Amino acid sequence: MTLLVLILIPLAGALVVGLSPERQAKWIALAWTSLALGAAIFAAFMFDWANPGVIQFSPKNHASGDLTPLLPLVPSLGISISLGADSVSMFLILLTTLLGPLCVLGSFTAITERVKTFYVWLLILQAAMTGVFAARDLILFYVCFEFTLAPMFVLISLYGSTNRRYAAIKFFLYTFTGSMIALAGLVYVAWVYSTIHNGAWSFDIADMQHAALTMSRTEQTWVLFALLAGFAVKVPLFPVHTWLPLAHTEAPTAGSVLLAGVLLKLGTYGIFRFVLPFVPLAVAEYASLIAIISIIGILYAGFICWVQTDVKKLVAYSSVSHLGFCVLGLVALNMVGGAGSVMYMINHGLSTGALFFCIGMMYERYHTRSMNEVGGLARRMPVWSFFMVFFTMASVGLPGLNGFVGEFMALLGTFQSGARTIGAGGTHGPLGPWFAAVAATGMIVAAMYLLYMVGRVVFGPLKEPDHHHAHETLPADLNAREITVLAPLAVLCVVLGVYPSPMLRALEAPVATTIAAAREASSRMAPVPMDSGHAEVALIHDGEASR
Amino acid sequence: MIDTALFAQAAFPELMGGITLYHYLFVSAAMFGLGVIGFLARRNLIIMFLCTELMFQGAGIALIAFSRYWMNATGQVFVIFVLTIAAAEAALALGLVVYLFRRRHTLDAQAWAELSG
Amino acid sequence: MISVMQTIPATLASHAPAAAGAAHAPTAPGDSSAIWLILIPLLPLVSSILCGIYRAWGVTSKLPGYTTVLALAVSFIVTLTGYLSFGGAGVQIVHGFQWLNISWGEAHGQSLTANFSLYIDSLTWLWMLFVTGLATLIALYSTEYMSEDQKNGGYARYFSFFSLFVFAMSCLVMGDNLLLLYLGWEGVGLCSYLLIGYYYTKPAAVAAAKKAFIVNRIGDLGLALGMMLAFVEFGSLEFSEIFARVAEIQATVAAGGHVSWQIEAIPLLLMVGAFGKSAQLPLYVWLPDAMEGPTPVSALIHAATMVTAGVYLIARFLPLFALNPTSLAIVAWVGGLTALLAATIGMSQFDIKRVMAYSTVSQLGYMFLGLGVLTATGAAYHVFTHAFFKATLFLSCGAVMHGFAGQLDLRKLSGLRKLKGWGIVTLAMLVGCLCLAGFPFTSGFFSKDMILAEAFVTQGPGYQALGILALITAGMTAYYSFRVFFRVFCGPVEFHPSDDHHGDSEEEHEAHEDAEGHHGFHPHAPGWAINLVLMVLIVGSLAAAIPYFVDKENHGWVGGLVHDSTAGHLVLPTVAHGAEDAAHGAEAVAHGEGFWSDPHKWMYYVSGTIGFIGIGLAWLIHMTRRTEAATAPIADGLKNAMRPVSTWCERKWYVDEFYDIIFRYPLKILSHLFYLLDQLLVDGLVNFAGAVPRMLGRSLRPSQNGLLQSYAVGMGGGVAVILFIVWILL
Structure with missing residues (x-):
């Protein structure tokens, strides 16, 4: 029941906001998103953390007391509203519901026209995003996955800046086209299920995984590329990323935050949930290709960031670069890489979301995002500058803050993964040290462009636009409301940076089950190293593979 | 029990005298054809609308004739439905036409071509 | 978060001198009494947070400064107590809490564990003693130095970053795993970035800060990859595990086995990190620019402590480096060449802080040379003495800068020793210069000799030539340090205040503009805090020579500490294969009996003489016939005579370009x-x-x-x- 409630709360909130007067809309939206956050925290308490790999709150799992009922939609095709969550879903749901109230709170002064519509769509978006992470039925997943587009389209096209229509349409069409191809891939898997089961249909994720594993290598390859067409656009991976900088630049602050914070994670979540377990043979074969694309994206987008003058575009491109690490960690096909990648999803959501908030607050005051027009704000806005530098450092991957955990683990996973480097701490896998070494130069590039940004916007001589007219209701520096938006994110950045251990422990089981098949496929492909010095080690690994 | 097929074949001329199915179909086709020609040739919205009604009724006659021919009530029921809906539709359409006329003070269909490519 | 402490009875412990073991009773495993050692990193962190809160509250008193001094002083006392209780008694591991923890199997190497735990052996004690000690002193100095910024909130910000730096540095030195070391490594980089960019309205400061961070990141890339390779090879990031594995490999090598190329690659990657952090070729370019920060920061971070992190890293992993002689040769040559290059640039700079910056690069080069020729003792001892005398030098420069409105050009200052109230600064500068120049019986003399002598003794590619280069560099060092002293503190009295004052507040600037200009300007002599710190440091710089005479058996107190640490047990593949079997201790090669066959003996005289020559040249060139601050006829003549070379030196060999x-x-x-x-x-x-x-x-x-x-x-x-x-x- 819990997960259903988590989806229904924002929907009910949307209804109430829609019926409420324009002036109270923001408070009601805040109340409902806070309620959703409370419910999500309650769900996290209900969650059985001793078995993080087990799908919980699900009708198929009778072990946990709290069952979400299975509501059949199209029984003849086996489509139902089936919900459930393992720890990965749970973390992402928590991230989504956390960003919800913050986005509402952060939009109080930014949105002044058509306020009600804004919050209604924001709440619908939250419901759809929660649905994606909670869905255990493929059609439900897909419906929610696609339905995130509509609210986002409205948010961008109604509340964006100058070029918003173009950005909104491009965003919609680009990601929609990709996901249509992904749908074809998923339907093919469902059809395979149906042929095995004499015409019976099921879209349950677990059922479909069993069916998918019976596919031949060729079939898997086709399905892999179909799925990637949808998820890679969403992530976005190079070279299908061009919608993102545009959408980010044009979107209102709350839209950018949710776009970077959650919507991009739909892509990586899709890869984690469907690509890795469904088509292990193809993944093992093409992992290095995907990794190379990710690495190109990391460096390419990073360098592009370095020459931006629009702060928001810079951060947008940095998302392309950062998400490259995320995908890289996933295709390393080992525990460290996989868990690091999931950590990265959460951490990127927090730190980049916060950066977008910061930029939004600057934009509200100066009505420009160009680094040629504003600079040296540390003098004018010390509190804002503190947060800006803080989140930049989290984004750079400074150890002790959250960004580092995911980035380091994704890189270490990549480094470990490879037959040629099998020492005591190595694992069989498709990648290897060279991949890690090249990808790790992204760390330098990240420092280059992020410090370039901070150096211009925060530090240096004070520069304000000539036509600068202060926002009527906003003080020079951040007000209490804005600090309330940023502070929880900052606290989480520190907590997750210093004490990620419980999260990592909770990720072990789901990551292990997700990558198991692909990893075994990969280790069967990789030749056992002939280095005599490592004979003993090779034995250990054989034992591990058989276990 | 009477064989329905036999009944149909036998009964038709008996009740209708010399009028066969073909006569009905001819009337139906003529009405439909007139409707089409009227629709294509005239520009007055009301006339065009009346022509569509004409086509409707033409089709209705064909349905009833076939229904009688096969001794199957479905066709007649269908026509009753069509008539009912046509009545509602006529009310709506004429209302629209009146509205359009008020906006442009003309009944020329050509006046409403803003969406042309 | 259970805290337990255990003594590692690893190979290293067995090499600790028996006497030390008896004096300090080894703590039994499970003994949690040493949990208070966690205070060493914790107190600076608390102080940093407190100062941040002061900043938010808008505190304008000296409270942040005194909070920091207190926290660091207590931290130092804890360190000292810890050293006196446990120093030399093997390894203390104080468990904090889990940081990264994930596993994918039961076997060895199938889990990634990196905790906030401390690994404390004698090397750690050495570093922590001078880090916390000097940090306390320099914080005290800063309370006065930074007082101009009290009004605009910069004061609290400064001390917050300052404390954070000490926290990060203690993580670096005390971390029990490579990842925590990396945290400290990047953390000190962050603090360095924030403090170099302290005067954030100055574009030069912002650019220098950015440069420092990015160049350091290049080094960090090497360290990160080295760390990953170490994990893959050793199956753990924890020092105790790593050194246990290293001991196994050493045993194999001693028995005539070979080292796999993966193991050999680890030191090659780690040293890239060390080169970045310790400003060695080719990554030294950030350090001179880093002088844009406040001078106490230059003294603490960019001279005494942070830049020695690279030396620490290599010293910590010296057993690994020793397994790959190529890496040692690279370290030695990079160190030697950096020392020479930086010295040539240092000779021609006019900004006295830049001279000191290049001298730091140069001295760090010596330390790397020392590590390369396997005298970890020499390197560590030089780190130790250098920390004192370079801090002294920088703080003297800072006093000058503070007093003369940011003037640092040695052509615009002269004869300061004759001014009233500048006696202690002059004395401090003199002592610092003497130590830096390697004047006989000063601390720098002994530590530098140790490295120089070892360069001549140790077998290696071109090490003799390297020794000669290092001797020439020593002469240059003496010359440029006394060039500064003679020009700024001796000769006719003359001073011009700077027109760009290193303050970040506009009001401040305006206030000073009235006083500036030749007429109204009065230099303000340093107050009690600066003088007190300088006096302590004068004593410290001179007293740093004493450890050389303590524990003579192990080449001094520092030698003893190094010997007891992980750096104490080295196995060289070449030695193992060759006839010699003298594979223990940093001083691997037996020393001859005759005078000329033992460089440790004749080096005293040679380097002493070279130091005298350098100082004499400086006197000749910069003191004789000098009538005003800007003109020294011989110097200018020489500069013109050596035209292309002198210009290239002045332009820093165009490396930045x-x-x-x-x-x-x-x-x-x-x-x-x-x-x-x-x-x-x-x-x-x-x-x-x-x-x-x-x-x-x-x-x-x-x-x-x-x-x-x-x-x-x-x-x-x-x-x-x-x-x-x-x-x-x-």
């Missing part, structure tokens, strides 16, 4: 190209895909003419065509 041309500009152009490519090609293809349906639509558009009748014809025609097709098919 070279890097710009080789790396920065091409990358910038590449980035622009990428952006163009992204907009035109990548996005262009997308737009093209979008344009195809649009074109199609445009071509079909005229058929929609808005005529109801034509649509009807179309519809009818369509039906007809379909019927026709159906008819044909049937």
Whole structure:
């Protein structure tokens, strides 16, 4: 029941906001998103953390007391509203519901026209995003996955800046086209299920995984590329990323935050949930290709960031670069890489979301995002500058803050993964040290462009636009409301940076089950190293593979 | 029990005298054809609308004739439905036409071509 | 978060001198009494947070400064107590809490564990003693030095970063795993970034801060990859595990086995990190620019502590380096060449802080040379003495800068020793210069000799030549340090205040402008805090020579500490294969009996003489016939005579420009190209895909003419065509 409630709360909130007067809309939206956050925290308490790999709150799992009922939609095709969550879903749901109230709170002064519509769509978006992470039925997943587009389209096209229509349409069409191809891939898997089961249909994720594993290598390859067409656009991976900088630049602050914070994670979540377990043979074969694309994206987008003058575009491109690490960690096909990648999803959501908030607050005051027009704000806005530098450092991957955990683990996973480097701490896998070494130069590039940004916007001589007219209701520096938006994110950045251990422990089981098949496929492909010095080690690994 | 097929074949001329199915179909086709020609040739919205009604009724006659021919009530029921809906539709359409006329003070269909490519 | 402490009875412990073991009773495993050692990093962290809160509250008193001094002083006392209780008694591991923890199997190497735990052996004690000690002193100095910024909140910010630095440095030195070391490593980099950019309204400071962080990141890349390779090879990031594995490999090597190339690659990667952090070729360029920060920061971070982190890293992993003689040779040569290059630049700079910066680079080069020639003792001892005398020098420079409104040009200052109230500064500068120059019986003399002598003794590619280079560098060092002293503190009295004052508040600036100009300007002599700190440091710099005479058996107190640490047990593949079997201790090669056969003996005289020559030259060139601050006839004449070379030195060999041309500009152009490519090609293809349906639509558009009748014809025609097709098919 819990997960259903988590989806229904924002929907009910949307209804109430829609019926409420324009002036109270923001408070009601805040109340409902806070309620959703409370419910999500309650769900996290209900969650059985001793078995993080087990799908919980699900009708198929009778072990946990709290069952979400299975509501059949199209029984003849086996489509139902089936919900459930393992720890990965749970973390992402928590991230989504956390960003919800913050986005509402952060939009109080930014949105002044058509306020009600804004919050209604924001709440619908939250419901759809929660649905994606909670869905255990493929059609439900897909419906929610696609339905995130509509609210986002409205948010961008109604509340964006100058070029918003173009950005909104491009965003919609680009990601929609990709996901249509992904749908074809998923339907093919469902059809395979149906042929095995004499015409019976099921879209349950677990059922479909069993069916998918019976596919031949060729079939898997086709399905892999179909799925990637949808998820890679969403992530976005190079070279299908061009919608993102545009959408980010044009979107209102709350839209950018949710776009970077959650919507991009739909892509990586899709890869984690469907690509890795469904088509292990193809993944093992093409992992290095995907990794190379990710690495190109990391460096390419990073360098592009370095020459931006629009702060928001810079951060947008940095998302392309950062998400490259995320995908890289996933295709390393080992525990460290996989868990690091999931950590990265959460951490990127927090730190980049916060950066977008910061930029939004600057934009509200100066009505420009160009680094040629504003600079040296540390003098004018010390509190804002503190947060800006803080989140930049989290984004750079400074150890002790959250960004580092995911980035380091994704890189270490990549480094470990490879037959040629099998020492005591190595694992069989498709990648290897060279991949890690090249990808790790992204760390330098990240420092280059992020410090370039901070150096211009925060530090240096004070520069304000000539036509600068202060926002009527906003003080020079951040007000209490804005600090309330940023502070929880900052606290989480520190907590997750210093004490990620419980999260990592909770990720072990789901990551292990997700990558198991692909990893075994990969280790069967990789030749056992002939280095005599490592004979003993090779034995250990054989034992591990058989276990 | 009477064989329905036999009944149909036998009964038709008996009740209708010399009028066969073909006569009905001819009337139906003529009405439909007139409707089409009227629709294509005239520009007055009301006339065009009346022509569509004409086509409707033409089709209705064909349905009833076939229904009688096969001794199957479905066709007649269908026509009753069509008539009912046509009545509602006529009310709506004429209302629209009146509205359009008020906006442009003309009944020329050509006046409403803003969406042309 | 259970805290337990255990003594590692690893190979290292067995090499600890028996006497030390008896004096300090080894703590039994499970003994949690040493949990208070966690205070060493914790107190600075608390102080940093407190100062941050002060900043938020707008505290304008000296409270942040005193809070920091107190926290660091207590931290130092804890360190001292810890050393006296446990120093030399093997390894203390104090468990904090789990940081990263994930596993994918039961076997060894199938879990990634990195905790906030401390690994404390004698090497750690050495570093922590001078880090916390000097940090306390320099914080005290800063309470006065930074007082101008009290009003605008910079004061609390400064001390917050300062404390954070000490926290990060203690993580670096005390961490029990490579990842925590990395945390400290990047953490000190962050603090360095924030403190170099302290005067954030100055574009030069911002640029220098950025440069420092990015160049350091290049080094960090090496460290990160080295760490990953170490994990893959050893199956753990924890020092105790790693050194246990290293001991196994050492045993194999001693028995004539070979070292796998992966193991050999680890030191090669780690040293890249060390080169970055310790400003060695080719990554030294950030350090001179880092002088944009407040001077106490230069003294603590960019002279005494942070930059020695690279030395610490290599010293900590010296057993690994020893397994790959190539890496040692690279370290030695990079160190030697950096020392020489930096010395040539230092000789020709006019900004006294820059001179000190290059001298730091140069001295760090000596330390690397020492590590390369396997005298970890010499290197560590030089780190120790250098920390004191370089801090002294920088703080003296800071006092000058503070007193003369930011003036640092040695052509605009002269004869300061004759001014009232500048006696202690002059004395401090003199002592610092003497130590730096390696004047006989000063601390720098002994520590430098140890490295120089070892360079001549140790077998290695061109080490003799390297020794001679290092001797020449020593002469240059003596010259440039006394060049500063003679020009600034001796000669005729003359001073011109600077016109760019290192303050970040505009009001401050305006206030000073009234006082500036030749007429109204009065230098303000240092107050009690600065003088007190300088006095302590004078004593400290001189007293740093004492450890050399303590524990003579192990080449001094520092030698003892190094010997007891992980750096104490080395196995060289070449030695193992050769006839010699003297593989223990940093001083691997037996020393001869005769005078000339033992460089440790004749080096005293040679280096002493060279130091005298350098000082004499400085006196000759910069003191004789000098009538005013800006003109020293001999110096100017010499400079003209050596035209191309002197210009190149003054322009720092154009290394920055070279890097710009080789790396920065091409990358910038590449980035622009990428952006163009992204907009035109990548996005262009997308737009093209979008344009195809649009074109199609445009071509079909005229058929929609808005005529109801034509649509009807179309519809009818369509039906007809379909019927026709159906008819044909049937």
